[in-house]
Amino acid sequence: MLRSARDNNIDLSLLDQMTTALESSGDVMYEWDLATDSLMWLGRAASLFGLEDNLIPATGETYHNRINPEDLPARMRNLTDHFAGEAYYDCEYRIRDGSGNFQWVHDRGAVDVSTTGAPTRLTGVLRPVTVKKQAEARLEYLASYDELSGHFNKLRLRESLDFSLEQAIRYSNVGAFLAVGVDHLGMINTAYGFEAGDSVLVEVGERLDKSIRGADIVGRLGGDRFGVIMSVASHEEADTIADRILQTVRETPFEINDERIYVTVSVGFVDFPEQTKTSFDAFAKAESALLDAKSNGRDCVKPYELTVEQCENYRTSMIIGEEVKLALKEDRIALAYQPIVDSETHELVLVEALLRMFDRDGQIVPAGRFIPVVEQLGMMRVIDRRVLELALEDLARYPNITMSLNISGLTASDRSWLRALSSRVKSRPDIAKRLIVEITETAALHDLEESARFVSAVRQLGCKVAIDDFGAGYTTFRHLKTLTVDIIKIDGSFIAGILDNEENQIFVRNLLGLAKALNHTTIAEFVETAEEAEFLSREGIDLLQGFYFGQPEIKPDWLTNNAEAEGTIVFPK
Template identity: 55%
Template sequence: MIDAIAKDDSHLELERLKGALWASGDVVYDWDLATDHIAFSGDVAALFESDNLTVPASGEDLQLRISPEDIPRRRRILSDHFAGSAAYDCEYRIRSGQGEFQWLHDRGSVQYSAAGTPARMTGVIRLVTLRKKHEERLQYLANFDDLTGHYNKLRMREALEHALTQSQRFGQPGVYMVIGVDHLDRINTGYGYEVGDAVLVEIGRRLDNWLRAADVIGRPSGDCFGALLSVCSEEKAQIAAERILQSMRDQPIVVGQEKIHVTVSIGSVAFSAQSKTAVDAMTKAESALQQAKTAGRDCLRFFELTEAQRQDYRASMDIGEEVQQALKDNRIVLAYQPVVDAQSHVVRYFECLVRMYDREGALVPAAQFVPAIEQLGLMRSIDNRVRDLAIAALERFPNVNLAINISGLTATEHSWQRGLVARLKDRRDLASRLIVEITETTALMDIDETSRFVFSLRGLGCEVALDDFGAGFTTFHHLRALTVDVVKIDGSFIHHITSDKQNQIFIRNLLALAGTLGVSTVAECVETKEEADYLSAEGVDLLQGYYFGRPDIDDRLLTFQQGNQARIKSSAVGD
């Protein structure tokens, strides 16, 4: 009787496993390596789309169906697994009964004979074609404009950065142009957005024909195209721009039954004579484009500096060179400012603020060099150094939590994030003590991209803070869309908080929303006891400001101050 019950239970368990296997769409296999016979279980017909082809019965049959491009990689992974040096986890394409290739994800484990040789292989195969197509789509969108197929802003900036490097290395001139579509908003209003999109696609096609094959074309913004003309003088660029302008005047764009007369305005900047970085070149070209629009549109303007602008630019370039040398000489350091519990004033973590020693050894506040390097597009190098210095400090002080700021430019780049992953992968002990702060204005530039960025940081174990909250627009709405851990209230709302009724209303609304979302709040720029007491009574979680401590480059304070009450400091270098 007991044996019968056990047999029934075993049968039910087997039926449940079969049902789950079919529901998942996975296929289990058992591969006898000695006879090369493979037995499959599950929805095999759907996996291999075997209407016109038989299901593979052996390892050889399966390999004949695999894409020739994927066979060497699969062989290598199998060989490493058989040797015991790696798990078997492989994705490859297999030809279906319809003649198309489908993506499979194959995970398995080898079993060895008594003699220690591979005897059989068992594993699970899953169809992942839709996921791979989605990944390819995301990869495409990361580099190209979805409407026109040209480079997007990020990829355009990378191409421009490379062109500037080549120009500086070999002394070859180049020009970056921004081609703006005049009155695109009127076309969208009068004819509809579909017609407006068709106009953009046609202008992109014409630019492909009008410019050289070696020229790079992108779409950095909605109504503008960018054109990178390497190894090109200003005179040749002007000829090319005049050809574009004249052709647009002479050739209306036909969309359906409509003939639409469209003109463009062009702003240009020469490099590397007038620009040393991609961001600088793009900004100056856009400035020249605005000059062209102000001059009546349908014309070309080259960027020109006034004497005052030229002096400011030279000063910025001098600062940029000094910062680059300071990076080489390891003269970039961190100053630490405490962030304290609003009730107990116990230090919860420190914010890392960048500082620089000049060549004489004097400490330079951030305000004296950060604006210039932001203008020159050098913040990525600073952000990389701050990241590395902060992680090194976390390693030295295992009981300390730190926060770092990253610029808007860095937040849109993947290289900084890859560097963080490389240093914190499998180091959750460090990641859990690091807070990454992004500004609200940066977050609002692209909510979807910011959400992906935040998700990846939290996946490592880091916390994410939204800095300068309240400085942007429609902030409460967007806070719901961002899964951040901390919100830092912009300092402009803290000054005179005890008497400013509007700021008080803002902070109460924010605290109510933060409480609903489970987000911690930090009030910045707290300078008086009255401000600290008021914010604490209102329910702000954490406080930061000169009242509790100025930024200090002495990292010994990380040893004795974390977890203790903050002490008021007045002798350190401030922001």
């Protein structure tokens, strides 16, 4: 087109308009004559390449010489596939500019073919995307690394620890997780400024690298704390490394604002898999031991220790854990459903799926009897995966119900669970729009950025997200804006006996104002009387849940008899 317009003097005004548009956008259009290997450019090609006009590549060969050798094979494969009619021509690669630096471009085009089907001319557009690629690289970096210290961030550290735990259990190894805290960092920030405090953290991270073994992993837990994974290490070896960390930090002063100050750290550690089997639990126990070290005068090491009572509880937990594994194998895991109704009409709006287990005699075991143990033993991923399967099966079976599903804080950071959800609902938007995923407020606030990513991913699939037990933590207006959930479930402790508790009434009113401002749906749990239901309805709560409207039941009649019918499902009170 470029050649024909110029050679035949056809519609040059249109060509001028195109040139203006390209120059405004920064894009560059090209025409590559495959028979003569000649290239023609339209737009600011000189600016794109950082070259004088007479040095701009005039042939395909000279252009290829400017493409990064690592990217050229992929571009050639894309061209070959496109010429064969097997793919669109659309790729990204780096070209060398006049300064010798590589810049990213997005190349998209289409080939013209002769009457015999042979490719004759490729017309395409180059778009500069270096800024976009740099932003993507930065986001990818921040997804795994701490911006300040350059070590693994908390999410990546947790993933690495989960892997080490799995390997330790599989191969009967022992290891340790260390929590390292900088002593009196707050005083350093106050006396010298936060930049000085940050430089201390960076230097402590570097000294940690020098203190550990080559196979050990360092990451930043946040604030003044680092974590160290020793995948294979006895209790004695972990204690030795912890002492070495103390010595390495304390023996050389830190340079701050032309002053030399001495800094110390405290260390707490937990052995695995004997004392812990999940990263969440390991973090908590190591940091608990770290607090003991700080309480013991700082600049010391404290291992996590189990009391006699804790040892006995642990043995009991192991027995319960084995029973849960057997129940999963024998298909004795089930869902009980509790109705959630409209606050004014009391019509059934959705149901909450609650986990139950049958024992060997066929009796129902409430979740509260085994879920805490399952969480402690690191089995929640398996349980949550099974619950997801059961919930999706019932959503497909009952096309008129909407269901909310609780997941653990551990699963909220489990990408494999998200992938399982995605694979099941991507092709079934009718199911996705009827599924609500509930995460607890405390789990959401444990790692706000990670929770926000999880919420966004679930909502992109077409599902809704609810915050459960709202009010149990310390959620602020900013937190709610960051999480962008759809539903807020008020913690039942604020609903039980609300008619006689003025403070709870004030809390609920304030929460409703916040929820309405953010356009969130609200649910009140633990509603047990008609008077409570009437009061909450007057206050503006959208939905109600509690024993007054029905207890959790496995395959309740009101669900199975009505869920397949057309229209609104009405729960008979």
